[in-house]
Amino acid sequence: MSPLHLSRRAFLHRSGTTIGAATLLSACAPMIQTPSTTVRxxxxxxxxxxxxxxxxxxxxxxxxxxKAIQRFEDQHPGVKIDMQVMPGSTDMFTAYRVASIAKTGPDVMSLWSGNYLMQFKHYLEPLNNYFTPTEIGRIRGWNAVTSGFTPGKGTIYGVPCSTDGITAIYYSKKALAKAGIQPETDWPHNFDAFLSILEKIKASGTTPFALFDNGYSLFSLDYWIAQVVNGDAGISDLIAGKRNFNTPELVDVIQKWQRLKPYTIAGASTMGAGEAEQLFYQGRAAMIVHGAWAIENMGQAMGNDLGVHKLPDYNEQVTIKNTGIGGSGNGLIVSSYSHHKELAVQFVKFLMSQPEQAAQAATSSNLSNVVDVDVNALFKNPVKRQVQQWALDPTLIFWPDNIYPSELTTELSAQAQLTWNGKNSARQFLQQLDAKRDQLLMEPKL
Known part of the structure; x- marks a missing residue:
């Protein structure tokens, strides 16, 4: 959710641009194929x-x-791309919904993927017939924009554009060295061993973590929950009511997650990403849990002192190991009411083409989700190269918060805050998730 590859998890990383109803553009007139007419x-x-x-x-x-827009316009005389920078927050949904009801919305837009995108499918152009198998094959992440979240088995409502990478622990090499920790050899393989590492860092005089509102929950807790329920399939079962959140295994996950609090700078549940980053840069914390969109800024602030490692596995019994949560958090959509659908799809394909993806990888902070660009040859930052490699791992668990119904994600965030701050027990946390899930299942489908 971000002006810096803003996905669902990144929208607080940078402030979104405020938009009001008065700024919505009016609908385009039908395309007239005459040399003197500019199609907008x-x-x-x-x-x-x-x-x-x-x-x-x-x-x-x-x-x-x-620059990409200029290249597209140069290749398509008589076409003008009117770009509007939109809020990288949930405000984008309100703006798109209001405009779509009036059929005055955009021809092309980037939306958060998963259920955030699927809530608008009655306004979105199905794209299955616009893409050949070869075109689909070179792009990763179609599950994020396909009904049912299974590639090849549903309607495609968007095109996954880049990847959010993988949530990971970014650390100060100096801070870990001060605590006598060598990440390459000492990194723990389970949660209990991880707590021992945190104790060493704290004993060295540095607070282990600066966590923010997404970092302490959706970027980390979600991973351990997903590991215990066996990944995407288990998350789907939780949503469908085929299994409950309130189980002994997940109670144990929540209770252990709560043990991170003494090793974290106070205020994590309400802290913004920018504040947590500054605490990390200032050396007041040794580590931060973050997404790949922050790599460029962290690298500029910390230089060679910046290191990265995957989150530890919850335990040795989980079947999906040594990975994380991530994937394509955004999709490029074409509005079904667009007067220029073919041209809109051409623009989307242009942005996802091999030359454009190579140019983007070379000049922006975004990671790539295409297989025909050697991004490792383009990325100078070794941390970014590492995260790009992890992001293409086929065992990567897709963002649970993009699969959960938005109301369930909201409930999870609210209950996480209460439980982190000692106002709810682990069992109450999970009982509330089951109750919200059951309520959503009882609601009539629109």
């Missing part, structure tokens, strides 16, 4: 960077998306 294609952008809070002097031509 409306593109609402929530995913491609257009600003840099660390360098406000950057010109437009230093950002990939402006």
């Amino acid at each position: 294609l409306r593109f609402w952008n929530t995913v491609y960077p257009t600003t840099d809070p660390l360098d406000k002097t950057k010109a437009r031509d230093q950002y990939y998306i402006y």
